Amino acid sequence: MSGPEGGSSLSRPAEPRHPAHTTLVDNIGLLVTHDADRPERSGAALLIENGVVAWVGDAGDAPAADERIDAHGGCVIPGFVDSHSHIVFAGDRADEFEARMAGRRYEAGGIRRTVRLTRDATDEQLLANATRLVAQARAQGTTTIEIKSGYGLTVADEQRSVRLAATLTPEVTFLGAHVVPEGVDRDAYVDLVVGEMLDACAPHSKWIDVFCETGAFTVDESRRILEAGIARGLGARVHAGQLGESGGVQLAIELAAASVDHCTFLSAADVEALASSTTVATLLPGVEFSTKQPYPDARRLLDAGAHVALSTDCNPGSSFTNSMPLCIALAVREMGMTPYEALRAATEGGAAALRRADVGHLRVGARADLAILDAPTYVHLAYRPGVPLVRQVLSGVAGP
Amino acid sequence: MSGPEGGSSLSRPAEPRHPAHTTLVDNIGLLVTHDADRPERSGAALLIENGVVAWVGDAGDAPAADERIDAHGGCVIPGFVDSHSHIVFAGDRADEFEARMAGRRYEAGGIRRTVRLTRDATDEQLLANATRLVAQARAQGTTTIEIKSGYGLTVADEQRSVRLAATLTPEVTFLGAHVVPEGVDRDAYVDLVVGEMLDACAPHSKWIDVFCETGAFTVDESRRILEAGIARGLGARVHAGQLGESGGVQLAIELAAASVDHCTFLSAADVEALASSTTVATLLPGVEFSTKQPYPDARRLLDAGAHVALSTDCNPGSSFTNSMPLCIALAVREMGMTPYEALRAATEGGAAALRRADVGHLRVGARADLAILDAPTYVHLAYRPGVPLVRQVLSGVAGP
Numbered sequence: 001m002s003g004p005e006g007g008s009s010l011s012r013p014a015e016p017r018h019p020a021h022t023t024l025v026d027n028i029g030l031l032v033t034h035d036a037d038r039p040e041r042s043g044a045a046l047l048i049e050n051g052v053v054a055w056v057g058d059a060g061d062a063p064a065a066d067e068r069i070d071a072h073g074g075c076v077i078p079g080f081v082d083s084h085s086h087i088v089f090a091g092d093r094a095d096e097f098e099a100r101m102a103g104r105r106y107e108a109g110g111i112r113r114t115v116r117l118t119r120d121a122t123d124e125q126l127l128a129n130a131t132r133l134v135a136q137a138r139a140q141g142t143t144t145i146e147i148k149s150g151y152g153l154t155v156a157d158e159q160r161s162v163r164l165a166a167t168l169t170p171e172v173t174f175l176g177a178h179v180v181p182e183g184v185d186r187d188a189y190v191d192l193v194v195g196e197m198l199d200a201c202a203p204h205s206k207w208i209d210v211f212c213e214t215g216a217f218t219v220d221e222s223r224r225i226l227e228a229g230i231a232r233g234l235g236a237r238v239h240a241g242q243l244g245e246s247g248g249v250q251l252a253i254e255l256a257a258a259s260v261d262h263c264t265f266l267s268a269a270d271v272e273a274l275a276s277s278t279t280v281a282t283l284l285p286g287v288e289f290s291t292k293q294p295y296p297d298a299r300r301l302l303d304a305g306a307h308v309a310l311s312t313d314c315n316p317g318s319s320f321t322n323s324m325p326l327c328i329a330l331a332v333r334e335m336g337m338t339p340y341e342a343l344r345a346a347t348e349g350g351a352a353a354l355r356r357a358d359v360g361h362l363r364v365g366a367r368a369d370l371a372i373l374d375a376p377t378y379v380h381l382a383y384r385p386g387v388p389l390v391r392q393v394l395s396g397v398a399g400p
Numbered sequence: 401m402s403g404p405e406g407g408s409s410l411s412r413p414a415e416p417r418h419p420a421h422t423t424l425v426d427n428i429g430l431l432v433t434h435d436a437d438r439p440e441r442s443g444a445a446l447l448i449e450n451g452v453v454a455w456v457g458d459a460g461d462a463p464a465a466d467e468r469i470d471a472h473g474g475c476v477i478p479g480f481v482d483s484h485s486h487i488v489f490a491g492d493r494a495d496e497f498e499a500r501m502a503g504r505r506y507e508a509g510g511i512r513r514t515v516r517l518t519r520d521a522t523d524e525q526l527l528a529n530a531t532r533l534v535a536q537a538r539a540q541g542t543t544t545i546e547i548k549s550g551y552g553l554t555v556a557d558e559q560r561s562v563r564l565a566a567t568l569t570p571e572v573t574f575l576g577a578h579v580v581p582e583g584v585d586r587d588a589y590v591d592l593v594v595g596e597m598l599d600a601c602a603p604h605s606k607w608i609d610v611f612c613e614t615g616a617f618t619v620d621e622s623r624r625i626l627e628a629g630i631a632r633g634l635g636a637r638v639h640a641g642q643l644g645e646s647g648g649v650q651l652a653i654e655l656a657a658a659s660v661d662h663c664t665f666l667s668a669a670d671v672e673a674l675a676s677s678t679t680v681a682t683l684l685p686g687v688e689f690s691t692k693q694p695y696p697d698a699r700r701l702l703d704a705g706a707h708v709a710l711s712t713d714c715n716p717g718s719s720f721t722n723s724m725p726l727c728i729a730l731a732v733r734e735m736g737m738t739p740y741e742a743l744r745a746a747t748e749g750g751a752a753a754l755r756r757a758d759v760g761h762l763r764v765g766a767r768a769d770l771a772i773l774d775a776p777t778y779v780h781l782a783y784r785p786g787v788p789l790v791r792q793v794l795s796g797v798a799g800p
Binding site: 320329 | 498501689690721739777779782784785786787
């Protein structure tokens with residue numbers, strides 16, 4: 001466990017310490033555990049033992065501990081689980097952002113510009129940039145982050161991306177199928193992705209992902225790529241429904257993908273299928289902010305009974321924010337979520353999108369990944385948009 | 401001058417130091433001065449002498465200095481001038497915010513709830529809350545802040561508010577005419593505001609303001625109140641056009657008010673009148689974010705030639721953000737401003753709304769109030785919404 005100035009590597013298990021080291025977090029204004037019966041409680045304290053939540057109860061009943069952390073009356077929430085980011089890249093596309101704000105439409109082809117810059121960068125440059133972005137995310141409360149490749153698009157460059165990402169998080173996603181690179185035949189490229197590139201990347205990855213969208217990959221190409229990854233033991237995730245309705249959502253469900261991400265454009269059948277599946281609909285409002293597209297309708301998904309996550313999609317093209325609090329504020333302002341639904345989607349929802357049961361909540365047994373807010377309630381994350389309200393971040397370590 | 405951990409009192413002149421103390425800010429990625437011929441420049445450095453900008457030029461030509469501040473390649477901008485805040489208050493209205501997000505309409509009457517809580521608070525509680533909010537604003541780049549009364553609404557409580565505000569900023573606004581307090585006859589209240597209350601508050605204030613809106617004060621009442629303040633030597637400012645078109649905009653111009661604030665609803669005649677006046681139209685997008693109203697049309701005002709400022713309106717009811725970067729991001733996303741126009745409105749525009757020529761820019765002679773960003777250009781304030789990008793804040797002191 002470390003304070004806000006601690007290491008920037010997220011979700012890395014460490015060796016358990018012996019004897020047990022205990023930390024009591026108290027003087028908590030409001031504690032959010034996501035316990036089914038009592039998701040939030042006042043007057044509570046939380047005991048951490050070797051980086052794992054060992055006890056939650058009324059502050060007056062708190063056991064003795066080796067160390068005490070004073071929440072100063074602030075709200076304590078599970079650390080954010082940002083289940084969708086693309087932070088292994090080089091370069092900046094502020095000019096494209098500015099042009100979009102002046103009316104130009106977002107197109108997936110901008111990805112190729114980052115590909116050129118990423119290929120030209122050294123390992124050290126890529127890792128320094130990603131490390132800086134992870135540290136910045138952590139200071140904003142993110143304690144688990146997924147990182148995708150997808151700006152390499154050659155065997156060597158994709159492998160480098162997943163290898164570097166794996167030094168920062170265990171949640172590494174191989175996204176060779178981000179776009180077809182310039183000057184490459186698309187059938188030959190799909191062959192490469194499912195062949196030599198997958199061979200090179202799978203050992204460093206936990207997930208495989210495809211951008212299934214007009215301008216990127218078709219449903220059939222996406223199926224072939226995802227099935228190849230699944231055959232190698234990777235979990236499936238899909239980008240779909242960003243620019244229009246497509247068969248990508250149904251494909252994700254068909255393949256039992258952990259998550260289908262964007263879901264800005266969904267048919268009624270898509271919503272119904274999501275509601276009766278375990279595939280999480282991950283919504284990325286930073287994208288709509290930065291592309292001036294309409295925001296996804298979270299209310300429709302929640303009312304249908306679908307699982308919903310919120311994530312940043314941090315990348316230099318369509319969403320260069322890594323602020324989960326901003327995503328929560330936008331979800332509440334623009335997407336019909338209540339503050340609690342948005343918080344839950346940004347924590348337990350993200351964990352479900354990564355098939356993780358150990359993070360995203362603070363029930364007994366969870367990793368003690370948490371954020372202490374400079375606010376009495378998590379509602380302030382939306383009520384006070386843009387204000388840096390995360391005062392302290394703790395990251396637990398995996399228990400024995 | 402002090403670093404980010406320095407005192408939280410903004411814009412307080414200090415005694416000049418002898419002999420002159422010089423500081424060179426260099427390794428600047430992009431320097432924004434708002435110079436008419438060259439508003440932004442690369443490869444520049446900036447020399448501060450006793451808290452005032454003494455020289456701007458190419459880094460290679462920089463003079464020697466006693467001290468050096470390394471901008472680490474970041475963009476250097478004038479500190480934000482937040483010309484509209486209501487931060488002397490007690491209590492929290494997160495529940496009202498949540499109800500609005502679920503569909504309830506914003507009504508000015510919510511102010512009365514904060515009035516009750518503010519009256520019940522001690523001086524120490526009010527000052528601690530306001531001091532915390534000023535420090536939080538400063539950490540986000542705000543180096544000049546205006547603070548209004550308006551949650552006291554008795555002679556003693558309003559006087560207390562302006563007295564406490566004056567310990568934090570010279571830009572203090574008497575807003576006894578915020579709403580008519582509960583159980584008080586409105587004519588009697590207007591008499592009180594222009595009489596005993598003004599007598600008690602004017603010595604601590606620089607400005608007088610009125611909430612000229614349905615549910616608050618009529619145009620005739622507003623005129624009487626503003627004229628009484630002007631007669632006491634206070635400058636005029638007006639709240640108008642938040643909930644609908646009203647005569648408040650024209651009244652502000654008629655009285656040569658420094659600023660008319662909100663301007664969400666404007667008639668064509670209002671826009672034309674603003675364009676041919678020196679009254680600044682101050683836009684407060686945090687309000688529209690938090691009340692789900694449509695955003696003001698900044699483009700229409702700029703195209704007409706009006707002076708535009710951006711401000712937070714930080715208050716516990718309609719806009720509890722004190723993030724000028726968020727206001728910039730919303731202005732770019734929602735209000736038709738370019739990133740440069742939004743930055744300028746948040747700096748030099750705010751200064752114009754306070755009739756201040758010494759802040760809001762970094763031309764030679766300005767106070768050295770500046771923010772160093774963790775970004776190569778100010779465009780990132782909109783391109784990276786929600787991310788805390790202000791790395792360091794310097795506040796100049798008034799020169800001899």
